[in-house]
Amino acid sequence: MAGSTLSWNLFLKLTVLWIYCGQSAGFNGIWWSLGMSGAGWDVLQNPNAYIVGTNTMCEQQLKGLSLAQQKMCKMYYDHMPPIASGAKxxxxxxxxxxxFRRWNCSTIVGDSxxxxxxxxxxxxxxxxTHAISAAGVxxxxxRACREGELAICGCSKAMRPKDLNRDFIWGGCGDNIEHGYQYAKTFVDMREQEKNHPRFSNELxxxxxxxxxxxxxxxxxxxxAKVACKCHGVSGSCSLKTCWQQLPTFREIGERLKERYDGxxxxxxxxxxxxxxxxxxxYNKPTNEDLLYLEQSPDYCQANKETGSLGTSGRECNKGSDGMDGCNLMCCGRGYNTFxxxxxxxxxxxxxWCCHVKCKTCESVKDVHVCK
Structure with missing residues (x-):
């Protein structure tokens, strides 16, 4: 990616990691667990975490890291709290x-x-889940680069957009999406690339x-990435504008990936x-922005330990909707109870005046529909 703030020295270090970790031993869990309480999140939010030492932290207390990710954690420990925040x-x-879907992305306590x-x-x-997690990192x-939380990056050094008004100043402290992209690519993909798999294998x-x-x-x-601008001038005249690079909101990212999921x-x-x-x-050939899958999804109607389905029994549904949140589809034809x-x-x-809001307390009765 153009405009990356990663140094060549970092790329060389990461290359060495790949060489020495190419045939690592197996591991359990996944780094997403850093976003879960009790699996690394609590440790990383502790301001005294550094006192324990990075070796102990990365190898024993941060759950779900592969061997290569543990080494990367030791090299760039200050990146781990933002990674955990991204996972969460x-x-x-x-x-x-x-x-409003049968599978509602429920997490399982104690499952790495x-x-x-x-x-x-x-x-x-x-x-x-793979796409949204990588996007979170x-x-x-x-954002952490822009806030000065990381040692090897700062404000974005992205080039001035060609279509930006020539009277606007390109400056300010923008979100360093370039560093976020490059580091996330290395850290997240490293887990997948630690083993060699034979051709035609399910693992490959x-x-x-x-x-x-x-x-x-x-x-x-x-x-x-967006362009955000701020006006300057006497009495808000906006005679001058300063612009910088800004991340899209994560809600926008989630909605975009949800569309990719549907397609x-x-x-x-x-x-x-x-x-x-x-x-x-x-169908059209998939692009780098599309999502891929190998097998059709279960229907998630019934609880099934083998597939991880929790079923939809007990889920609230919308009686008046014909969509996936409607009682007919959500309850898989089993019907529903009304409370x-x-x-x-x-x-x-x-x-x-002045200066508070005074409210009354009102009660209302609502019909709630729950799948049988």
Missing amino acids: MAIRECQYQFR SVFGPVLQIPSREAAF VHSLG ARMLMNLHNNEGGRRAVYNY AVEVKFNKRGTQLKRKHRK KKTLVERCNCKFV
Whole structure:
């Protein structure tokens, strides 16, 4: 990517990591668990964490890191809190985007894979979780650089956009999306590249799928950077503007990846068994921004430990909707029960001079529909 703030020395160090970690031993869990309480998040939020030492932190207390990621953690420990924040942000956004779906991105307490066996299936859901997690790292690191939290990066050094008004000043301290992209690419993909897999193997197919979806998540951030501007001038005349690079909101990123999820491309091996290609030629070839999957998703209607499905029994549904949140689809034809629920809310709020808002308390009864 043009305009990267990573030095050549960093690239050389990372290359050495790949050489020495190419045939590492197996490992359990995944780095997403850094965003979960008790799996690394609590440790990284402790201001005294450095006192313990990076070796102990990276190898023993941060759950889900592969061997290569542990070494990278030791080299750039200050990057780990933003990575954990990015993972946490990704988990929350996943749950928001799928709140009205049968699979609602539920996390499983005590499971180092975060989402449980559902991600062992190379489906659309696995594609989305890889993409949103990689996007979370780019977003969080890009912001951390701008805030001065990381030693090897600062404000963005992105080139001035060609279409920016020539009277505007290109400056300020922009989000360093370039560093976020490059570091996320190395850190996230490193876990997938630690082993060599034979041609036509399920392991190779899954690795290629994950790498592609990781890149799709990163591009959902990098390719949609914005230009933000601030006015200067006497009495707000805006006679002068200063502009800088700004990250898209993570809600925008989540919505973009959700669209990619709905339009994800089913793939299979090529004739040589080394790359993935679209399974159905009637669809367009996938781009770097598209999401890929290898197998169809379960219906998630019934609880199933093998697939990780929690089922939809007990989930609230919308009686008046024909969409996925509607009782017909959400409940998988099993029907639903209706309950009365009393809501207590603030109402009739008025501003009282000066300076507070006074409200009354109102009660209302609402029908709640729950899948059988």
